[in-house]
Amino acid sequence: MGHEMVASNGTGNGGGRRTAKPHAVVIAYPYQGHVIPAAHLALRLAARGFAVTFVNTESVHEQTARALGVDRHRYDIFAGARASSDHKEPLDVRYELVSDGFPLGFDRSLNHDQFKEGELHVLAAHVEDLLRRLVVDPASTCLVADTFFVWPATLAKKFGVPYVSFWTEPALIFNLYYHMDLLAEHGHFNSSKGPPRKDTITYVPGVPAIEPHELMSYLQDTDATTVVHRIIFKAFDEARRADYVLCNTVEELEPSTVAALRAEKPFYAVGPIGFPRGGAGGGGVATSMWAESDCSQWLDAQPPGSVLYISFGSYAHVTRQELHDTAAGVLASGARFLWAMRPDIVSSDDPNPLPEGFAAASAGRGLVVPWCCQVEVLAHAALAGFLTHCGWNSVLESVWAGVPMLCFPLLTDQFTNRRLVVREWRVGVPIGDRGKVFPDEVSARIQGVISGQEGKELRQALRKVTAKLKAAAAPGGSSQRSFDDFVDELTHRCGGGGGRTLMT
Structure with missing residues (x-):
């Protein structure tokens, strides 16, 4: 071909x-x-x-x-x-x-x-x-x-x-992949000596200290023979050259x-x-790669600083259970929300994965669209928070717009991006983890970010990080x-x- x-x-x-x-x-x-x-x-x-x-x-x-x-x-x-x-x-x-x-x-x-x-x-x-x-x-x-x-x-x-x-x-992520051999040598990844070590990693040049659960998902895996691992190994052999x-x-x-x-x-x-x-x-x-819905009219009708934007990005999948638990937390929070839910978020075999009755229960305060222009949505005055999978483009766009993040990483770099957002810059909060998301935690975190003290502190930290990003550009x-x-x-x-x- x-x-x-x-x-x-x-x-x-x-x-x-x-x-x-x-x-x-x-x-x-x-x-x-x-x-x-x-x-x-x-x-x-x-x-x-x-x-x-x-x-x-x-x-x-x-x-x-x-x-x-x-x-x-x-x-x-x-x-x-x-x-x-x-x-x-x-x-x-x-x-x-x-x-x-x-x-x-x-x-x-x-x-x-x-x-x-x-x-x-x-x-x-x-x-x-x-x-x-x-x-x-x-x-x-x-x-x-x-x-x-x-x-x-x-x-x-x-x-x-x-x-x-x-x-x-x-x-940070390039650096960790670049030093996979060091991680293997010390037994934190792909070790022949048994299960990976769980203690803090302190020997990677340019990384003061990182926990194993903050590594990219592929470096947390115990099976390093998958096709994705083989791609990463080969790609970084090439990157060295x-x-x-x-x-x-x-x-x-x-x-x-x-x-x-x-x-x-x-x-x-x-x-x-x-x-x-x-x-x-x-x-x-x-x-x-998806038709974008125009959400501006709906957003214009919402009070300033009141809307939670939700998107899990263009690639990663969530399970139906994770989606249902997240949806239950969003409903319980009482927050206004705009949810960009691409058609194959669970699977291209499952085009309607939201819980039954979700649309009726959230009528009047929520809008679900298949896709939207994220940069425009984040820049809107109605935005108060972003529940995100922590893809790097999403993180940069959210910081640029000054919108605090609720971080629910799904795979690959997203766990390590969350570390930057939550631990290093303090402009977001964690919200569950792969396979472990609880409606009451989702609800409490949303309320804390949108209308609580937590949100005020995040926005204060964001001002500094946003200023750095904009000054660099x-x-x-x-x-x-x-x-x-x-x-x-x-x-x-x-x-x-x-x-x-x-x-x-």
Whole structure:
């Protein structure tokens, strides 16, 4: 199955590319939480004079086109951004598709392990075919690929181009995966010496101390032979060979971790990437994989600071029991709420998982929608709190908007993100844990955050953290400077000249 070309704005025109400017091939990991920051990174590079080819999988493209109700054969996610760009020249962003090795009708959510095996063994061959066409001039080209891919360093070497590893999660999590061998050596993960140790981990560079239950779910697992573990091991073998790492974080929020990683390799904290904030190609990228409901009218009708927003993100699943217990707690709290519940939150086989009678019981104070524009919802004056799975994009968006979080992590990085939110920044509270969520705790936590003393303290702490995040992203801020340094280095490396040489 070859890739399918989208005939729009020069898309598919790899062969005729001018080589006067540096060319970045940006390849997004096929999940919404990864596509969003990758697409915004592509725009930021284009705004800085790069020719960019953005590569999406056919499957993600198809789902996005379906969400928007447009023809997938003619659709290009950057069309809006090009049209709204305030640059003298239109942004040079091409859009290409690659097969992930499965037919479009294959249910990737229901057949998770099979899909991941394809990611491990099949995707690289499709990407290699595409790169053969796109890499016309290796001297001016770089490969910017999500760290979780298992092939970027290998393919970059094969084509003679630098590999920029794009990490869409906090530096803390990159650091822990980067030092999996240390965790194994000390018996905290994947140990041949028996069950993993449960004492505090104090030996990871740049991490003062972390509890085993705060590690990513995959590092808490006792079986490290699953397909996801094999992907992580291979991806970080490749990441060790990356020329540069770009991280969607802010130095002031993770100072010791970022410093430790900089000692390992060229590591740039350039966050937050992935939601509009003006500047380089801010908005106009259509990346939602579900049709978005407009909730603004409903929110406008609610009192300021009264609404709990609930969303478990674009990927992780909850059990029907967890959903029912959460719903019972939301009802018992008496709070107004807006719940974004994507259709496959429990399973794509279970389209209506809320408890019977929930809609009637919450009529007048609650709204359930399949999906919405989260950045817009969080920015609304009616918002008082966010019950979240703690995906990294959600955490950054909530901090940016100054909304305190109730943290219910489900898998992967979310447990470690909760540690940052609750323990380090003190801008959220824990609310149950996987398989252990209790309606009375949910209800009490919601009341505490929305109208109690707890909420006041969280909002006070949030003001400081939000200020750090916004200062880093502002002109002259640490993330902006870091991105400038990265662009200079990459421009120099990719034959564009004019950039300062920052590293020898």
